[in-house]
Amino acid sequence: MPTRTQPISPSVHREPWGHLPSGEEVSLYTLRNASGLTAQISEFGAVLVSLRTPDRQGKFEDVVLGHHSLEPYLDRSTAQFFGATIGRFGNRIAGGQFDLEGRTYRLAQNNGPNSLHGGPKGFDQVLWSGSGFVDDRGVGVRLQHLSPDGEEGYPGNLQVTVTYTLTDLNELHIDYQASTDQTTILNLTNHSFFNLSGSAKTDILGHELTLYADQFTPTDSNLIPTGDLLSVQGTALDFRSPQTIGARIHMDDVHLRTAGGYDHNFVLRNSGLRHAATLYEPVSGRVLETFTTEPGIQLYSGNFLDGTVTGKNGRRYEKHLGVCLETQHFPDSPNKPRFPSTVLRPGQAFHSKTIYAFKVRPLNL
Template sequence: MNKLWMIICVSISIIFFAGCDMQKQAKVLDFDSIKLYELQNDAGMTVKITNYGAIVTSIVVPDRDGELADVALGYDRVEDYINAVDKPYFGAVVGRYGNRIAEGQFTLDGETYTLATNNGPNHLHGGTIGFDKVVWDGSYIQGDGYTGVELTYLAKDMEEGYPGNLNAKVTYKLTDDNELVIDYYATTDKATPVNLTNHTYFNLAGEGNGTILDHKLMINADYFTPVDSTLIPTGKLQPVKGTPFDFTSPKAIGRDIEQENQQLTFGGGYDHNFVLNKDGKNMTLAATVYEPASGRFMKVYTEEPGVQFYCGNFLDGRLKGKSGKPYVYRGGLCLETQHYPDSPNQPQFPSTILRPGDTYNTRTIYRFSTK
């Protein structure tokens, strides 16, 4: 039997969960209501998650020579997540609606709802106090070939302007195959838009080790959603062929990023939703990322119709992470699996409306290896 450990670390007393055997063990140190969970498998991969914001704080994986490095941008202290300038959403679950909603408004079943405009004229990532800034309830889970964490949060009716009491649940599972599996669930008592995603910034060379411009990226998408100057989709689907947005074959992220292109200007680089090549809700390969120097390789699979590729255009060196190194301009990349931005206002996009009696349920997998 493989050994799998889970450690929940924060600060005061140690207890052991009932039912743990000698090979699968867990311990918890509790500091008020905020905890840090550590998952480890026999392959040497370690993932840390806190119930503050359901944040992935660390992902440690080996390179082609077996050397370990943390490839997720973030901090060692919860205070740094709470007090960070610019709120970059390092590692967080964002919601109730991830990404942007135009002018902080949408109309549903004849009623108009007003949200916070916290990103220029638009609403971003759930508002002023979104899911990334609340304390979730957490518990240890384990099964055949994985160990993990289950996090739950009740977003009350009209919290941040959204209708309905939304019961949200996110599970993180670390498998023996070096996969981080994220499952999102939600139910509601009123119709409401829901679009949950994870906002981890990756640098496969190791967090704080320069830019991600040499990373080779493939995105399984023949189309992307062009945006206006405030990064709201125009409603059209534009072919990537012949543009800097063509990642259908792996290429270095920095190869085309400085081209004169209105869309790149609007995003300050890549900060766009890509329309994945898929049929329905089937699990699909969304993207791959390869870092040549270390040999680290990541595949992203999802049931979602889109993925937001963001290349750290707003990082500027002011934030320092776990290694003490500054997070430089374009020092991390995000691949946020999602429904399209502003879908509540764009009926031609796949719907994000969850209704009473239905269950929101979607899975994303980040799989790590080397080559």
């Protein structure tokens, strides 16, 4: 039976978390709801640093990979995008370039021939300006960043706001808003690596996953979408009914070979805010339900974690120790006219929403 706990007053706590090499101070925000769930968010990278949720016995543990201190987040080799806000463009852009309104824009090729996650200094590597709040939805932190015209090769002065809200329904809402003074492209997401076993006790291959998607975007050898939409039917990518992540990950499947596991964009059903995925860890009983307004979700099974990074509590982060459910527009959308548009124009207000909802499943279900 779950452990009985006393009611907790929802709160927002801000504390110094270190300094950048430039001398700028970084703050860490701790959000706590009435059930005792806590989320910690850093101003650097607008990173979700930790997220403590209960198992079916009522034991609270951290369910995201990352680091206890600021320093490892300052270097991509140790940051690994753990919990980071990704932009201007999440995922890959082929050849590090795109055409927009008759002009070719060239980006850094930081992933083989591709541009990945906004370039060498994407939104995960900048200092955001944060402010905590309490409102009728819950407790939260609002983070803002002005990305100047030309930053990482992208056009337009882009004003971005990312708002994390922790509700008393045990939901973490992430709201993205943006506006620009020149036509640009934008694809924002969060890159949290989840492990519902708690404190990354086991890998994620035994987690059961359901994706509410009938199609995916197949890729070439550089993990760039071909532009086609394929049915998941008959492939190792069929998660329309609950499957453990490890059940088919080692199959000799053409769609798995290049990535060494799952690193695929799925085409979500319908539109508007809807259910995208359900993740369940049978031992702890923890359930994560993902809802989003985005058209796609990237399933990434931590294929490139190799044990060289040591994270929280001295845990070496080995292959498949975390799973990402990155709500997004499709990879390489600027070069794929058939994909949903990622173009943002002056006068338009960009808004995207993702909800991570946490529950506990009893043993008899």
